[in-house]
Amino acid sequence: MRPPPDRDDDALRRYYAARAREYESIYEKPERQRDLRRLEDEVPARLAGRRVLEIACGTGYWTRFLAQAAARVVGVDASVQTLEVARAKGLPQDRVEFRLADAYALPDELGLFEGAFAGFWWSHVPRARQAEFLACLDRRLGPGARVTLLDNLYVAGSSTPVAGTDSEGNSWQRRRLADGSEHRVLKNFPTEDELRGAIAPFAASMDYVRLDYFWLFCWTKP
Numbered sequence: 001m002r003p004p005p006d007r008d009d010d011a012l013r014r015y016y017a018a019r020a021r022e023y024e025s026i027y028e029k030p031e032r033q034r035d036l037r038r039l040e041d042e043v044p045a046r047l048a049g050r051r052v053l054e055i056a057c058g059t060g061y062w063t064r065f066l067a068q069a070a071a072r073v074v075g076v077d078a079s080v081q082t083l084e085v086a087r088a089k090g091l092p093q094d095r096v097e098f099r100l101a102d103a104y105a106l107p108d109e110l111g112l113f114e115g116a117f118a119g120f121w122w123s124h125v126p127r128a129r130q131a132e133f134l135a136c137l138d139r140r141l142g143p144g145a146r147v148t149l150l151d152n153l154y155v156a157g158s159s160t161p162v163a164g165t166d167s168e169g170n171s172w173q174r175r176r177l178a179d180g181s182e183h184r185v186l187k188n189f190p191t192e193d194e195l196r197g198a199i200a201p202f203a204a205s206m207d208y209v210r211l212d213y214f215w216l217f218c219w220t221k222p
Contacts, residue, residue, distance in 0.1 A: 009104075011185075024059055039211075039216070043062065045069060049070070050114035050146065054117045055118035057076060062117065066117060071114075074097045074110060076098075076100070106137065114141075115148075116145065117148050117150070119149075119150040122217075135202075148216060149218075152187075152213065152214060153212075155213055160187070171189065172184055172187065
């Protein structure tokens with residue numbers, strides 16, 4: 001039986017709170033460097049000149065690249081600990097703001113955005129909550145807004161092995177942190193067709209890019 005959504009959320013928040021100080025070590029894997037250099041250019045270029053909402057901004061790793069091209073970036077995350085790391089990066093306060101917020105309940109006070117980005121968040125969204133998340137995000141986007149999702153492909157030998165699946169098709173990994181703690185983390189690896197099927201109701205156009213270790217999925221709101 002799948003845990004209820006609030007338990008899923010609490011477990012994920014505890015995991016990223018514990019991982020905050022070591023999170024960015026994942027970007028040091030040698031085999032992923034070519035993909036990452038491309039993404040560091042391509043992700044900001046897709047949202048250049050726009051007011052961007054970054055979902056699950058975490059430690060601000062991708063925020064610093066977005067800030068180079070976007071007119072403004074508002075990064076939201078549900079973890080106080082990861083936001084502390086993000087704020088310590090010293091990004092320009094006139095163009096970058098970090099806020100504590102739930103990705104499934106984005107407050108109206110955030111306003112409307114011309115773009116949105118979520119890096120390595122979609123894989124943590126339970127299949128049963130994908131439409132809920134997309135509808136919440138859509139309410140924060142103005143007409144013609146562009147959205148970019150970035151996430152992992154499953155690559156044997158590089159990815160953490162999948163430890164199990166549930167009746168809804170969600171998959172799970174067991175991850176060990178530097179402090180020795182072990183965490184059961186929801187981590188899905190969607191196909192292109194699954195992404196298109198979930199996002200089509202919110203998109204006027206869609207674009208899927210597959211790299212060696214990552215995928216990009218971009219769409220434009222009608």
